[in-house]
Structures are given as C-alpha cells and as structure tokens.
Amino acid sequence: xxxxxxxxxxxxxxxxxxxxxxxxxxxxxxxxxxxxxxxxxxxxxxxxxxxxxxxxxxxxxxxxxxxxxxxxxxxxxxxxxxxxxxxxxxxxxxxxxxxxxxxx
Numbered sequence: 793x794x795x796x797x798x799x800x801x802x803x804x805x806x807x808x809x810x811x812x813x814x815x816x817x818x819x820x821x822x823x824x825x826x827x828x829x830x831x832x833x834x835x836x837x838x839x840x841x842x843x844x845x846x847x848x849x850x851x852x853x854x855x856x857x858x859x860x861x862x863x864x865x866x867x868x869x870x871x872x873x874x875x876x877x878x879x880x881x882x883x884x885x886x887x888x889x890x891x892x893x894x895x896x
Contacts, residue, residue, distance in 0.1 A: 799823075800883065802876040809872040813859075813880075820880040822862040824852045825872065837865045 803810040810826045827849040834846035837853050846852065853862060859880065863873045 800879065802872070802879045804871050804875055809869060811862075811872055811876050813876060815880070815883050816856075818884065820859040820876060822853050822857050822859060822876070824850055825862075825866065825869070826850050 798814070800813050800815065801810055802813065808827065808829045810828065811822055812824050812826070813820050813822045815821075826847065830849035832849060834843040834848060834850040834852065835841060836843055837851055837857070839854065843850070843852060851866065853865070857865070859873065859876060863870070866873075
C-alpha cells in the first residue's frame, strides 16, 4: 500500500524544473525545487541561507512550506506550481493512494 507521506516529484513539461514534495494530511508540503539547467549555489528559503553539499540549482524550503507559500516565495515559476497543483489534486482524488492516517 502506498503511504500518504511518500516523496513525490513534479516537473515542468520541459523537465527544467523539478519539485520534490510530500502530501501531509491534506496539504502539499514542498521540500525542494531543482532547476536542472541552472548553476547557482544552493540556498534555503525563506532565510536565503547558503547550503553546502547540495546540488547547484537547488532551493530547499524550510519545513512545512506548503504549495501556496512556495508559490509566494518563487512566483516566477508558475508553470511548476501549476503542474504541482494538478499532481496534488490527482493524489487527493486517488483514495486508494491515501490510507486513513489513523491506520498508517
């Protein structure tokens, strides 16, 4: 049986942006975004603290950043957030994919 909190990935159609997220209760929690064609030093949001030992082109979000907050923090990437929103709703609508949290 699939777990509610398993890691999920969503990418843009061109594959240049990848979001790694988790479904927590009824919320999409975004862990990180990888910009595969970018080479900037990785950092954390919203603190903007630099991250060492993390792949270049990566933005790591502070814990519990939901989809709306991630969209607010990186508003120029609507294509990724729209794709993640679609995946989020698909996961919510797939009841067999979402066991009762009391049974997990």
